[in-house]
Amino acid sequence: xxxxxxxxxxxxxxxxxxVACGNSSNEQAAMPAQTAASTPTESAMVLxxxxxxxxxxxxxxxxxxxxxxxxxxxxxxxxxxRGISIGxxxxxxxxxxEDDQTDPKTATIVAQKLVDAKVNGVIGHLNSGTTxxxxxxxxxxxxxxxxxSATAVAYTAQGFNTAFRVMANDGQQGKVLGEFATKxxxxxxxxxxxxxxxYGQGLADEFVKSAKASGAQIVAHEYxxxxxxxxxxxxTLIKGKKPDLIFFGGxxxxxxxxxxxxxxxxxxxxxxxxxxxxxPKLIENGGAAAxxxxxxxxGVPLDMMPGGKDFAQRYEAQFKQPIQLYAPYCYDAVNxxxxxxxxxxxxxxxxxxxxxxxxxxxGVTAKIQFDEKGDLKGGAVTLYQVQQxxxxxxxxxxxxxx
Amino acid sequence: METFLQQIINGLIQGSVYAxxxxxxxxxxxxxxxxxxxxxxxxxxxxxxxxxxxxxxxxWGVPPALALALGLLFAMLGCMVLGYGIERVAYRPLRHAxxxxxxxxxxxxxxxxxxxxxxxxxxxxxxxxxxxDNTPHVIAGAIVNDIQIVIFLAALGIxxxxxxxxxxxxxxxxxxxxxxxxxxxxxxxxxxxxVVSITFMLxxxxxxxxxxMVSANYGxxxxxxxxxxxxxxxxxAVLGGIGNLRGAMLGGMLLGLxxxxxxxxxxxxxxxxxxxxxxxxxxxxxxxxxxxxxxSGLLGERIAERA
Numbered sequence: 001x002x003x004x005x006x007x008x009x010x011x012x013x014x015x016x017x018x019v020a021c022g023n024s025s026n027e028q029a030a031m032p033a034q035t036a037a038s039t040p041t042e043s044a045m046v047l048x049x050x051x052x053x054x055x056x057x058x059x060x061x062x063x064x065x066x067x068x069x070x071x072x073x074x075x076x077x078x079x080x081x082r083g084i085s086i087g088x089x090x091x092x093x094x095x096x097x098e099d100d101q102t103d104p105k106t107a108t109i110v111a112q113k114l115v116d117a118k119v120n121g122v123i124g125h126l127n128s129g130t131t132x133x134x135x136x137x138x139x140x141x142x143x144x145x146x147x148x149s150a151t152a153v154a155y156t157a158q159g160f161n162t163a164f165r166v167m168a169n170d171g172q173q174g175k176v177l178g179e180f181a182t183k184x185x186x187x188x189x190x191x192x193x194x195x196x197x198x199y200g201q202g203l204a205d206e207f208v209k210s211a212k213a214s215g216a217q218i219v220a221h222e223y224x225x226x227x228x229x230x231x232x233x234x235x236t237l238i239k240g241k242k243p244d245l246i247f248f249g250g251x252x253x254x255x256x257x258x259x260x261x262x263x264x265x266x267x268x269x270x271x272x273x274x275x276x277x278x279x280p281k282l283i284e285n286g287g288a289a290a291x292x293x294x295x296x297x298x299g300v301p302l303d304m305m306p307g308g309k310d311f312a313q314r315y316e317a318q319f320k321q322p323i324q325l326y327a328p329y330c331y332d333a334v335n336x337x338x339x340x341x342x343x344x345x346x347x348x349x350x351x352x353x354x355x356x357x358x359x360x361x362x363g364v365t366a367k368i369q370f371d372e373k374g375d376l377k378g379g380a381v382t383l384y385q386v387q388q389x390x391x392x393x394x395x396x397x398x399x400x401x402x
Numbered sequence: 403m404e405t406f407l408q409q410i411i412n413g414l415i416q417g418s419v420y421a422x423x424x425x426x427x428x429x430x431x432x433x434x435x436x437x438x439x440x441x442x443x444x445x446x447x448x449x450x451x452x453x454x455x456x457x458x459x460x461x462w463g464v465p466p467a468l469a470l471a472l473g474l475l476f477a478m479l480g481c482m483v484l485g486y487g488i489e490r491v492a493y494r495p496l497r498h499a500x501x502x503x504x505x506x507x508x509x510x511x512x513x514x515x516x517x518x519x520x521x522x523x524x525x526x527x528x529x530x531x532x533x534x535d536n537t538p539h540v541i542a543g544a545i546v547n548d549i550q551i552v553i554f555l556a557a558l559g560i561x562x563x564x565x566x567x568x569x570x571x572x573x574x575x576x577x578x579x580x581x582x583x584x585x586x587x588x589x590x591x592x593x594x595x596x597v598v599s600i601t602f603m604l605x606x607x608x609x610x611x612x613x614x615m616v617s618a619n620y621g622x623x624x625x626x627x628x629x630x631x632x633x634x635x636x637x638x639a640v641l642g643g644i645g646n647l648r649g650a651m652l653g654g655m656l657l658g659l660x661x662x663x664x665x666x667x668x669x670x671x672x673x674x675x676x677x678x679x680x681x682x683x684x685x686x687x688x689x690x691x692x693x694x695x696x697x698s699g700l701l702g703e704r705i706a707e708r709a
Contacts (some may be wrong), residue, residue: 234666
């Protein structure tokens with residue numbers, strides 16, 4: 001009886017999905033036609049340039065991933081509004097956003113999908129763990145990739161001429177964090193927790209190196225995952241070692257409950273995170289426990305940059321939420337890519353890639369210039385602390401702040 | 403010693419949540435021989451529903467204790483409807499189909515629920531209002547707060563209640579009869595569909611309680627929270643012997659203790675060779691060891707004849 005009830009639904013669902021497929025394949029069929037038609041001989045047509053973007057849009061870091069997509073989208077909409085011409089043709093930029101689920105395996109599938117869709121460049125991925133495996137696919141297909149937020153040193157150390165980032169790497173950030181913890185906060189006994197992702201582990205290792213060099217003792221190095229919410233076992237273990245500072249290499253979904261559990265267990269140590277902790281959510285979800293926590297973010301504070309404040313206001317107006325984390329970096333990444341396309345007067349990856357490394361662009365996060373590896377030149381790092389429920393900039397360290 | 407006691411407490415709190423969720427898996431398995439992989443998502447929906455209700459109630463100025471009770475009631479009712487719906491839509495049409503089919507619909511159901519929750523409640527983490535005072539109590543150097551005490555006692559109470567329902571009431575007798583032999587139970591006048599529906603609703607109501615407990619304890623709720631919790635609870639159910647109620651409780655508590663003691667002592671025991679990164683490995687190693695020597699779990703006996 002129930003089975004018979006379910007049957008008539010089946011054709012309906014099939015029809016629906018066919019209609020849906022039909023729509024998307026029409027669209028896809030139309031787009032290459034447009035691109036094909038837009039050869040210089042028919043310059044009346046609009047040139048479609050596809051920017052691929054990838055970040056986790058589902059899973060525990062979906063809020064940060066969506067923030068990345070928003071930043072990228074804003075830059076693309078701005079560019080379309082400005083009316084850019086390349087090679088004598090008007091350009092229409094198009095965003096192809098894919099969900100990599102924070103998963104290295106999915107990231108490679110998504111990367112291949114973007115390559116197959118013939119994107120002209122990629123903004124992504126969010127995490128180092130996804131950016132590194134995906135970068136090989138972009139490199140093998142000659143597609144320029146700018147990551148807004150992957151900080152693992154290994155990303156640009158692979159010798160890929162297609163790999164760039166607009167954020168200081170873990171080598172720069174970990175060093176600054178280690179020095180800050182030991183010299184400014186006076187920590188002697190430090191406990192480290194990392195989430196075992198390429199980012200968390202990489203940053204924690206650089207932090208440990210730097211803290212040890214400054215004379216601190218690492219009393220414990222413990223681990224969690226990027227999906228866990230219970231850290232009581234690890235924190236209890238750490239409590240027994242009586243550290244005066246805990247460093248966590250990871251993101252805010254773990255940072256906030258970790259702060260709460262530290263407080264619940266009565267651990268008085270100071271708490272320091274990298275860029276993964278500098279979000280409004282850490283304060284919102286950490287509540288009173290987040291007070292006094294430290295985090296770093298590469299670059300200088302947004303409202304000290306020309307255009308930074310304006311960007312933040314426009315972002316909030318358009319997406320009805322404050323910037324989570326990397327949206328301004330995504331915005332800059334897109335604009336750097338477009339600047340290179342304009343300079344080369346071509347959106348062909350092979351033509352504009354050689355010029356990408358030499359671009360100098362005044363972004364909303366920093367003056368963006370790349371070194372020979374594709375890393376951001378300069379790489380200032382700003383330290384923040386939660387004071388009265390708000391992130392307050394403490395000081396900018398590292399290379400020359402502008 | 404303080405650390406040891408603290409790890410035991412951590413383990414018991416975590417374990418009582420695992421146990422409550424594991425009961426949902428084990429009840430359905432015991433009666434239908436089906437693994438309801440969507441159960442973890444029901445926990446998540448319970449947490450989200452109670453969060454929505456609590457936020458609204460507190461906004462209207464309802465006193466916290468009353469808000470908590472009403473929020474819990476709302477989440478339990480919502481999850482019971484959801485549990486009934488899941489069974490009606492995804493499992494009942496396939497009750498006589500090969501075993502793989504309902505397993506696939508279960509996984510599908512889990513994805514559907516997760517994505518629906520993402521659409522309704524958004525991708526971000528939600529802060530869970532703090533309703534119970536969490537001033538720490540110090541017992542022999544170990545710290546425990548009121549939320550944790552409530553979680554532990556409530557879990558024990560619910561488990562005792564469930565045991566009473568299953569072993570002392572008419573409904574429980576019907577449930578056990580259906581578990582024993584569906585056709586024979588039907589011939590004896592047991593309404594199988596009704597018993598199965600009630601089983602799903604009971605399991606879902608417990609899932610709602612577990613969802614509220616987890617979110618209240620960690621102060622955080624998220625559409626993705628059901629996945630890992632569901633997986634751990636399923637492990638606990640298998641460890642204790644899936645299909646066996648006492649097994650699920652024992653398995654849940656044991657898994658909580660193993661995880662917390664494993665993470666706390668594995669580093670010292672191996673001289674730093676292995677650390678807390680082996681926490682899950684340790685838990686699953688125990689699971690494998692138990693299954694090698696007792697393939698049907700610690701307290702499971704009837705599975706061999708069922709399968």
